[in-house]
Amino acid sequence: MNKTQKTAWVSLAMTVLLIAFSIRWIIMAFTATVIPKSTLLLWLSLFGAIAALGFILFRKKQSPAEVDFDERDKLIKRKAVQISYISLWVLLIAASLVASTIVGDAELIPVSALPPVLFLIFLIVTLVWSVAILVQYGRGCKDGEK
Amino acid sequence: MAKNESSGERSQTIKNQIRRLRFDNGQMTQQQLADAAGVTRQTIIAIEAGKYAPSLTLAFKIAKAFDVPIGQVFQYQQDSS
Numbered sequence: 001m002n003k004t005q006k007t008a009w010v011s012l013a014m015t016v017l018l019i020a021f022s023i024r025w026i027i028m029a030f031t032a033t034v035i036p037k038s039t040l041l042l043w044l045s046l047f048g049a050i051a052a053l054g055f056i057l058f059r060k061k062q063s064p065a066e067v068d069f070d071e072r073d074k075l076i077k078r079k080a081v082q083i084s085y086i087s088l089w090v091l092l093i094a095a096s097l098v099a100s101t102i103v104g105d106a107e108l109i110p111v112s113a114l115p116p117v118l119f120l121i122f123l124i125v126t127l128v129w130s131v132a133i134l135v136q137y138g139r140g141c142k143d144g145e146k
Numbered sequence: 147m148a149k150n151e152s153s154g155e156r157s158q159t160i161k162n163q164i165r166r167l168r169f170d171n172g173q174m175t176q177q178q179l180a181d182a183a184g185v186t187r188q189t190i191i192a193i194e195a196g197k198y199a200p201s202l203t204l205a206f207k208i209a210k211a212f213d214v215p216i217g218q219v220f221q222y223q224q225d226s227s
Binding site (some may be wrong): 002067070071072089137 | 180181182184185188189190198201204205
């Protein structure tokens, strides 16, 4: 597994966790409840643990001579960025339509719901980026003999 | 075989002899070839399996690693369909 794949896995784990947190945050915004401090601390701890794990375990090269990033990695990253950019547009359009369809044109949405919704969109775009990278690497053949 | 296709054109495939050349060059490993070409081992694996078509620069680097002309490493085939 190269550095790009490892980054994608860590990013995937963090975004899944944060998406779960954001959905709860949105629900709380609509129900006008406050996130308990203990819950907030738990989420932050989980997030920090994954980030620290990624930083510590995946930052160091396996060997000094190991190539971190080559032309194929660049191509895969570029395609992943393109796919995530398209997903951003889809999400923005969907969010606009969903809000209008579910809530209705005459209803109101609390302002406090806007930050978690925007954060959720950002997280989903990041999730799409991670999945696109892992799928593209997965399409290659399995590791052959050394 | 790495494929390049576009609508209305014949299927183009690029074959390579990397695996054979590795064995002919003192059982060179994929990692050794990757180090010589300046890429990751995964890229060499993908090229050997025909899942990835290398850039011209990389193709020349691989040929140089085997000390053979590039035509002995990569062959272009155009299939009529």
